[in-house]
Amino acid sequence: MPTVATEVGLHRGVPAALPAQAPAREDTAALPVVRVRVWDLPTRLFHWLLAAGVGGLVLSGRAGGAWIDWHARLGSLVLALLLFRLVWGVFGGRWSRFASFLPTPSRLRRYLAGGAKPDDEAGHSPLGGLSVLAMLGLLLAQVATGMVSDDGGGFTGPLNAQVSAAVAEAATRLHKDYGQWLLLGLVLLHVAAILFYRVVRKRRLLQAMLDGDKRLAPDRLVAASRDDTGSRTAAGVVFAVSLAAVLLVVGL
Secondary structure (H helix, E strand, C coil), rough: CHHHHHHHHHHCCCCCCCCCCCCCCCCHCCCCCEEECCCCHHHHHHHHHHHHHHHHHHHHHHHHHHHHHHHHHHHHHHHHHHHHHHHHHHHHHHHHHHHHHHCCCHHHHHHCCCCCCCHHHEEEEEEHHHHHHHHHHHHHHHHHHHHCCCCCCCCCCCCCCHHHHHHHHHHHHHHHHHHHHHHHHHHHHHHHHHHHHHCCCCCCHHHHHHHHHEEEEECCCCCCCCCHHHHHHHHHHHHHHHHHHHHHHHHH
C-alpha cells in the first residue's frame, strides 16, 4: 500500500486539476440561443396592417380617379391603427411600450459606444426607437393633412369644411409634396436598417416580427412580453374603439 510520500512522488510534476468549487468559465457563445417573446401578436398585426395600409395609400393616391375613395378609406384605417398604437404604447406588451425604447441620451450614448445593455436592444434599439417615433409622427401628420385637404381635382377631405381655405391649401401641399417624400425617405431608411442588421450584425429583425420571438444569447436574456388571450382581447377592444372613433369623426 503506497505511503503518503509515495503518492506525492508519483504525482510530482503533474498539473493539479481545477478544484470542484472553481470550474472553468463557461463559453456562453457556444450555448444555443434562447427564444424570448418580444413582440406580442397585437403589435405584429399592427405592423403588417400598417405596412399594407401605407402601401395601399401610396398606390391609390397615385392612381387617382375612382381609387381616391379607397384612398380615403385606407386613410381612416391607418388613423385607427395609429390611435391603437398610441394606446398600446402605454398598455401593451413590455417591449411594445414607448417607455421600453424611448431614445434617452443615456441609452443613445451606450448604444453608440457599443455598450448597450440587453434592455436597450430587446425591442427597438435607441436608433430604431427614433425611427419608430418619427414614422408614427409623420403618418399622423399625413392623415391629419389629408383629412382637411382639397386637391381641386375631385377629392376633398372629410374635415375640409372645418378649416379655412388657406389652411386647406397648406395642408394639401404638405400632404401631396413634402409629406410623401419624407415618408418615402423614412421607409427606405427602415428597409436599409433591416438589411444592415441582417447582413452586418447577423440579426433577423423580420423573423421576430413574424413569429414574435427574438433569439437571444444566454447572457443577453430579458423578460418576455405578455402575449396571452387576455392581452389579445384587450388589444381587440382598443382597436375596435379606435376604429369606431375614427368612423364617427369622418362620417363613414
